[in-house]
Amino acid sequence: MRRSVRTITTLAVGAALTAATLTAVAPAPRAAATGACSNSGTGIPLPFDFGSLGFPRGGAAQGPQKPLPHFDNGRTRTVSWVTGPRSHNQTFGRFGISGTDVGVAWDNGRGQTLMAFGDTFGNCLRQDRGWRNNTLLRTTDRNLADGLTLSRTGYAGPMFGAVGFSGIEKTKIPTAGISIGGKQYVNYMSVRAWGPPSRWDTNYSATAVSSDNGRTWFTPQSTIRVNVGVDAALPAGWPSVNHVNPLFQQSAYVEGRGADAGWIYQYGTPNGRFGSAHIARFRPGDILDPSRYQYWTGTRWGGPASNPAPIVRRPVTELSVAFSPVLNKYVMLDSPNGVLMRTASRPQGPWSHARRIAPASLELYAPMMLPSSPALRGTGPELYFNASRWDDYNVALIQTRVR
Template sequence: MPALRRLTAVASAVAVSVTVPVLTSAPATADPCSVTTAAPSARSADPGLTMPKFPILHLPIGRKPAPKTTPEQAAQSDAAVAPETQARAAAAPAAETARIVDTIAGPASDSYQRFGISGADLGIMWDNGGSGSNRQVLVAFGDTFGNCSLPDQEWRKNTLFRTADQNLADGMAIPNPRPGDRYGGSPVTAERPNFSRQVIASLKLAATEVTVIPTAGISVGTRQYVNFMSVSQWGAPGQWSTNFSAVAVSDDNGETWTVPTTSIRPSWFNTVPGVPFVWGDQNFQMGAYLRHNGYVYAYGTGAGRGGMPFLSRVSETAVADKSAYEYYTPFGWLRGFPFLAIQVVWAPGSEMSVAWNEHLGKFVMLYTNTVSNVVMRTADKPEGPWSSAKTVVTSAAFPGGIYAPYIHPWSTGEDLYFTLSRWSDYSTMLMHTTLG
């Protein structure tokens, strides 16, 4: 069994798919690839030798939260539901201000020495559906960098960690990786056993594609599903465009992935040859998964950070079949009509996560709002009505550009753990808050 090493904990200072920039206090000098010392796994003849940096070829500038241009108070009064609906928002949930527990990936962790990851964002987490010693949480990252002294910065579109750590109070332990071990800390190759390899490849369907980024993950049994987006272009901070979204499927705990063509959702007309665009699919380019009562609920937003969340659901047996999805509409749940779907939260809420919380007896939603604060809402049903928003992390307390809060699937009690990305050091952190 691979040895476990505790990742280093750090302290810190304390819709329509119209693209609208997120507002935050991120510094303009943020650099997502700053490590120029070769790790043991790096392609360098002299590990430990500091080399000059090359220009970053795959800078995901759209992931950077946009500079703040409106008063922060503007986000404090987010309406939870559309004003014309009869449902009224409940009071905001009680929760303490969150704190950093650990850094999972980035310069303040040992991810570079152990996995060849000097920086990575997102950290989308879900239970793999295993039992006994095979039960794990899988953690999917977006654009990943390694040795920044090399011309390509050892860039990967996405990577994956695995962990069985149930005591998150002192951080999240990741097992050492081992080639061919589907329960090791990360998929690696025999040639580079300490270098997390890319797991979801490009389908090469679009004329222009800059990266392939996971946006949600879920398991049904021990089959893994990851919703991902094909990014066609990075725009200004907080903005990007997509070619399509799709669902990747794995039956070996994330070692290998396939993408059924039945899962592809083009973002517009003629973006994917041979796959027709259906109006409404542009609102499901990014997602959040939730399993409940035999369904997988899939929240959706458009590309970028300006979209309000829509909602669909599908039988657990048909997650990769787009034609099987039902959409939450003014007329109830309707199959095959994404253009009738309505927003379930009347506020921008991309890069979100949703989970059931036993302590509250409610569904919990996390996302960053228009001023890059992490906010929480609760509801009795997946479709809502969702409560007013409660701020649990402010961009003022965590400067550097924070985004993408993803709930840990095993934190169902009063201790809520979630990952959070920060642009300035291109890190993924483990956060904790206590629910009232």
């Protein structure tokens, strides 16, 4: 039994190290990228020529994006598209993005909101042109009532690359972001292969760091959490092989307030959309050292040898967590069947029963709260979040009112 465990661990660490060395390498264009953008829709003319970037000269951005459905039930409303050819940001012409999802959002520490997106398509008509594993966009817009306006213009390159082969490493998807001490940190998952709907396999999760406001990224090997549910003692600076790692393949960050100040809290879920949520905490200076993280066991905080207890029972999907001064509570959003909201007085809970704030009929997933929301700045009840739509494969801005 020990020999089998050692063999599995060695293979997993080797795969993680191989993938980690390619973090800063831009991926080659895919010959046959798959996803929602494989559908076709109404052609939107190019505002200027992207021919030098591999886009069809004089072509059109085609894809599944349609007008954003109107929804307003008095508490929650759809505001506008954030990405896509139909958005007022015109992300195809300005950034070479006709389809993308997720939109993890955080304040960079200087009032600018950074947003990390997942698999990104250039032109959905030509999937062998402009495909990226992930991208980063920025905004300084704080008045979101009429939509979110992105800053600057220019082709949005990948944040970090991936091997690009299913069964080894298909892609890298950002799941959480935070700014600490002037640096930007993004937690991401290394997807080994996509499975049936809402299921996928991961090699590991890891934390990339940027010292230049997200222009370049580096992944310290010490932050790699190999997705193997066993314990192995490895030298300092090596990837982590720990039984808690499978619980933290996707993440959300929040800074503690009040009695919880001085800690950063990381929420974790397994790969896919069917697991429970767990929580860890660490001091800001220890973000790159998972061996110093503490885990909530249900009654106390314990070290990496402890057994974390679920704080929200399955199924929990891609989630975001923030503190609302308006409610004086922590707020959690996820979307197993419509967008759900929970609240808690402490990061570890107990968390309230989920309330559905957006119906399943809107087909939204990955709700990511925006730090410039009045509900998160203490200036009003409006809470804004990015949410992706299945059929359109683009990110929309949604507003709800906390109460």
